[in-house]
Amino acid sequence: MATRPTPRKSGPDQRTSTMGTQVEASTIKAGQLFSTADFHIPDFQRDYSWSKDVEVSEFWNDLSKGIDSPPYFLGLLIITDENDVKTVVDGQQRIVTLTLLANSIRRAALARGKLLVADSMRDVFLYSINYEEESRSARVDFASRRDRRTLDAILDDSAEAGEGFNETLLQAQRFLDQKLEADLKSSDASARLGKWAHFLSNGITFALFEHPDRNAAYKVFEVVNMRGKDLTPAQLIKSYVIGSALPENQNDSYSRWIELEDPFVDVGADAQFTQFIRNIVTLRHGYVEPRDLYQAIADNYVGDDGVKTLLSELEEQIGVYLQMVDPALDREDTTLKTFLILDTLGLRTIRPVFLATAHARNPEAGFKELLRVIVPRIVTGTFGTGSIERRFSEAAKTIFTTQDWSIGVEGLRDLAPTRQEFQERVQSRPLNKGVQLVVRASALQRSSVPAISGYVHQVRQKNIEDWPAFNDDDFKVLGSTIGNCFISTIDRRPRGSNSLQGVIDKLLPTAVEFEDELVRTASSWSAEDVRNMNEHLSTLAAEVWYA
Structure with missing residues (x-):
């Protein structure tokens, strides 16, 4: 209990x-x-x-x-x-x-x-x-x-x-x-x-x-809310949907709701389904606080007609949304590559602006322009604040209403740093693995919508003794920068790949095809090598994101 x-x-x-x-x-x-x-x-x-x-x-x-x-x-x-x-x-x-x-x-x-x-x-x-x-x-x-x-x-x-x-x-x-x-x-x-x-x-x-x-x-x-198994917002909204439908339409409303729920069983169940509902409501009505979702639905989808409208809006968007949640990249497709970048960066709160852009004219160009704001921003500043989510939500509403992504994107451009700020941060800032993967892949593939594949590994790890020309003090500064990582085809390091020679013999040869040739053929890995790689990649990344 x-x-x-x-x-x-x-x-x-x-x-x-x-x-x-x-x-x-x-x-x-x-x-x-x-x-x-x-x-x-x-x-x-x-x-x-x-x-x-x-x-x-x-x-x-x-x-x-x-x-x-x-x-x-x-x-x-x-x-x-x-x-x-x-x-x-x-x-x-x-x-x-x-x-x-x-x-x-x-x-x-x-x-x-x-x-x-x-x-x-x-x-x-x-x-x-x-x-x-x-x-x-x-x-x-x-x-x-x-x-x-x-x-x-x-x-x-x-x-x-x-x-x-x-x-x-x-x-x-x-x-x-x-x-x-x-x-x-x-x-x-x-x-x-x-x-x-x-x-x-x-x-x-x-x-x-x-x-x-x-x-x-x-x-x-x-x-x-005290218990994980009790009521969820999605269940309350389900109650509203069924209860607000006319008696003769309640069975149909229930069946349609269940069909919408079913695909989320394997991708996060009620929490993910609630987020889906909130994202779709955002498209028409702008930013909605999580705690106000039920009230927003009760206010904007009134009675039997309102229920039908809500269900139709959810049904229209669920296909694209599920691609966004689980973007299996099985073909060269800008939309799926964009969604995989979002997923890799962990940016779930800004999905509505991409949903809206997917329905606008020339969506692929819109995706690229959105990424030109988002990736530089996440490298240089915070992205988890409510004010940022609100701005992207209002942009989503604008794009969805006008079907013109340029208007919404223009209102977000001030969130992106200058090219110099971006390049300096890539060169020196510790980055998490998701950001490292996206920025490194974009720089090496010379593309703002790179194919995201492989696994990021640090080359020189923490607490490794006897690593020539790369001591612990150097690691504190450089260990989590983009120059001390590479993209591998394997998700786990091979045994014996913690020492310098083990890395050279066993780890670096697993690099993905698009990795830098200097990584593939490295015969040493010093702090100076990392500084040089940071400078090299920051230059390439700036050329991609500020073209």
């Missing part, structure tokens, strides 16, 4: 302002919470997924220890209350697992004739009563038909493994049944059952953040 946050003192009158949204924060006992609420697990949540061997086991171990020293804090819940329905934004797995434990106590109590305990679990945790219709319904309701069917069968004592049931949910219930029975055998069963029932109702507490709508819930979730 995920690590729980340290509880904070709070009460019904305490309020926390989060990004302009008033949020009521309170601590509440589990019995009070369950007895006054029905929970809806929405369509953007995954099916129940806690494993009996990991999360459910840890959940049981924590509670079985906590029963003897209450109160026990079970973490934060984020819920919305729309039209008297409490939708679970964060906390699904804990709410469902606590429901299963209450059911285990009910079953154990019935088996021992402890009807008061059994009835208290049923009425407080498991079922709500409709007095007008004289009927009961489970307090936890799922948008997932499989989970709903499984929980209903569990509570009816009729669940069996098989098609249509969530086996993970069934296994969690069986596990808790077995653990509780083992616990009851170690002491007076009747007294212990009473203690468990009292502990669930009065000894377990949550921190409850309750919000009027999903927009507010999303903003708070971005701030207090």
